[in-house]
Amino acid sequence: MERRINWIIETVSGSYEHKEEDKSLFVSGVSTDTRTLSAGNLYIPLIGDVFDGHQFIEKAVQAGAVASLWQEDRPLPEVSIPLVLVPNTLLAMQQMAERYLTETCCRVVAITGSNGKTTTKDLVASVLATTFDVHKTAGNLNNHIGLPLTVLGMPDTTEVVVLEMGMNHLGEISELSLLAKPDIAIVTNIGESHIGYLGSREKIAQAKLEICDGLSKNGALLIDGDEPLLRKEIPFNDIISIGWSKECEEGPEDAQLIGLSGWTFASRKTGYTYSLPLLGRHNIKNALFAIETGRLLEIEEEEIAKGLKAVPMTPLRLEVTEAQNGMKVINDSYNASPTSVNAAIDILTEVEPDLEKWALLAGIEELGDEEKSYHEKAGEYAVSKNLSKLITVGTKGLWIYEAAKVTSPNPLQRKHFSTNEEAFSYLQQEGNEKVLLLVKASRKAGLDHIVKQLVEGA
Numbered sequence: 001m002e003r004r005i006n007w008i009i010e011t012v013s014g015s016y017e018h019k020e021e022d023k024s025l026f027v028s029g030v031s032t033d034t035r036t037l038s039a040g041n042l043y044i045p046l047i048g049d050v051f052d053g054h055q056f057i058e059k060a061v062q063a064g065a066v067a068s069l070w071q072e073d074r075p076l077p078e079v080s081i082p083l084v085l086v087p088n089t090l091l092a093m094q095q096m097a098e099r100y101l102t103e104t105c106c107r108v109v110a111i112t113g114s115n116g117k118t119t120t121k122d123l124v125a126s127v128l129a130t131t132f133d134v135h136k137t138a139g140n141l142n143n144h145i146g147l148p149l150t151v152l153g154m155p156d157t158t159e160v161v162v163l164e165m166g167m168n169h170l171g172e173i174s175e176l177s178l179l180a181k182p183d184i185a186i187v188t189n190i191g192e193s194h195i196g197y198l199g200s201r202e203k204i205a206q207a208k209l210e211i212c213d214g215l216s217k218n219g220a221l222l223i224d225g226d227e228p229l230l231r232k233e234i235p236f237n238d239i240i241s242i243g244w245s246k247e248c249e250e251g252p253e254d255a256q257l258i259g260l261s262g263w264t265f266a267s268r269k270t271g272y273t274y275s276l277p278l279l280g281r282h283n284i285k286n287a288l289f290a291i292e293t294g295r296l297l298e299i300e301e302e303e304i305a306k307g308l309k310a311v312p313m314t315p316l317r318l319e320v321t322e323a324q325n326g327m328k329v330i331n332d333s334y335n336a337s338p339t340s341v342n343a344a345i346d347i348l349t350e351v352e353p354d355l356e357k358w359a360l361l362a363g364i365e366e367l368g369d370e371e372k373s374y375h376e377k378a379g380e381y382a383v384s385k386n387l388s389k390l391i392t393v394g395t396k397g398l399w400i401y402e403a404a405k406v407t408s409p410n411p412l413q414r415k416h417f418s419t420n421e422e423a424f425s426y427l428q429q430e431g432n433e434k435v436l437l438l439v440k441a442s443r444k445a446g447l448d449h450i451v452k453q454l455v456e457g458a
Contacts (some may be wrong), residue, residue: 001100001152002028005067008042008084011099012069012092018082025082027067030093030152031060032145039064044093046145047071053089069093090145097148098179106135106158108180109293112165112173112211113188113224114204115340116286117142118314119278120188123290125162127307131299132159139314142166147176160297168197168366170207177214184296185211186289189224191339196368205229212236220296222289225249242288250292252284260320260328260351267291272301275309279318279330280347316448318347323454326433328355332440333447336364338374341440342381348438349385355436356388360423360450362441363396372399379403383413388435391415393423394445424450 006023009016016023028040034056037043043060045053045068054074061079069092070076070083077083086092101108109128111121118140125136135154141147142164154161165176177185190205198204205227212221215236223230225241225248241248252265254273262277265284276287287308294304313319316334323329332344341364348357359382367374379400382390390413392401401416408414417423427450431437441447 001030001096001154002026002156003100005082005084008067008069008096012084012086012095014069014084014086014092015072016082016084017070017076022067022082025066030096030149031065032093032149034059034063037063037065039066041065043068044089045069045071046090046093093152094144094148094179097151101151101161101180104154104156104158106154107160107184107297108182109160109162109184109186110165110177110180110182110211110215111162111186111188111289112167112208113186114191114208115337115343116188116282117164117166118334119283119317120186120286120289121162121164122313123283123287123308123311124186124293126311127290127294127299127304128160128162128297130294130303130307132297133157134160134162136162137164140164140166144172144175147180151180165211167207170198170203171210173207174210174213177211179214181214181216182211183216183219184222184293185215185219186222186293187211187224187230188286188289189339190227190229191337192367192374196366196371199368201229209234222292224285225251226285240292242285242292244285250288252288255281255284257281257350267301270301272305274305277309277311278313279320279351280343281350282343283318318344321451321455323427323431323437324457325428325431325454327427327431327435327437327454328352328433329451329454330436330438331448331451332438333445333451334443336440336442338364338367338378341378344438344440345382345385345387348387348436352436356434357385357438358389358391358431358435359387359438359440360391360393360427360447361397361400362393362445362447365442365444371396375399376403379405380407383408387413389413389415391417391423391426393417393420393441393447397441397445420446420450424453427454 027042031037031041032044043065067082069089071089128134135158137150167173220238222240225243242250251268255265266273319331321329383404439447
């Protein structure tokens with residue numbers, strides 16, 4: 001974003017503290033963090049539970065900020081840069097993002113779902129980038145702060161922006177949708193993520209479908225057609241269902257697994273055959289969301305296919321690597337839900353039939369009062385897949401281990417460790433070229449550090 005200070009003042013209805021002539025100065029981009037702020041940025045001090053960004057205004061000036069928003073209830077600092085005073089800095093940032101998005105006239109693709117948001121975002125962006133100037137959500141900047149930061153970080157030349165939308169509670173997706181006003185909205189699926197906050201899968205579905213609140217009247221909604229909760233009456237006309245069921249408007253045919261290289265499959269709608277360089281049968285459906293999005297934006301099938309094959313994936317999402325001891329590793333430690341844990345175990349059992357299959361599992365977050373039961377089911381599911389070895393870590397990992405122990409009393413199939421350091425030492429010593437290891441847990445478990453050590457050395 002490149003705009004003059006007077007544009008900011010007008011957008012947020014702010015008052016102004018500095019020389020009048022400085023209103024015509026340009027700001028280039030925004031930042032809420034002085035550690036990553038670039039020269040020329042507008043500094044936006046946000047107020048959080050632990051830190052108040054207003055405390056770091058001097059650091060922002062030193063880092064090269066040319067102006068700053070400033071919340072009216074905070075004492076005015078003596079600084080050399082212009083200040084735009086507003087009632088609420090977060091709201092002001094959202095107002096700026098909404099106006100900037102409107103002014104760029106780019107088309108908006110919004111993606112939500114319990115699982116697969118980030119992968120689908122990467123696939124959609126890769127397909128669209130064959131034809132358009134595309135900007136997408138970086139990392140997990142998918143909430144009420146991250147989404148406006150993503151929008152304000154896109155160039156003026158952006159033709160399509162792909163926005164991931166996350167949530168913990170009802171109303172959050174609605175807020176994001178009303179800000180972004182998507183032309184195409186995607187709901188990848190309904191799982192158990194955030195059930196601890198919302199209480200039921202029905203409530204999760206309700207929350208995800210809030211993505212329709214800002215959806216253009218001429219837009220399209222793409223849904224997981226295999227999910228009954230999404231096949232109920234939805235207050236929107238143009239709905240495209242995608243799934244394995246023959247009742248869906250689009251779905252895969254003749255899906256073939258090509259080892260650790262991914263899949264080939266044909267489109268039920270057109271018969272065109274695609275290659276997908278990702279593990280996981282569930283990613284075929286995510287790819288079809290991207291394919292259908294490309295069609296809606298009038299991209300030819302050949303170009304869509306090129307985009308799928310070229311997808312740059314977010315690290316720690318079914319990332320295949322090799323440890324120094326020769327053990328192959330499927331690193332899926334970015335996040336986890338009960339559904340995605342089972343899906344990852346399925347992948348492990350599907351690929352490389354000549355290798356021993358080991359799984360390293362740990363805690364799954366945000367599951368509420370039933371979290372122990374969900375972990376126990378993960379242990380039972382792992383055992384049912386006849387893995388050569390199940391390794392668990394931590395307090396919640398112990399629930400997985402104990403359930404596996406009851407289901408399968410063979411001690412050679414199970415190992416539990418209290419700490420990641422113990423698990424690493426065991427894997428480093430015992431892993432070898434005959435093993436394929438799956439690593440899966442919520443990010444809080446820190447299993448990505450174990451993988452890093454295994455690959456790069458202790």
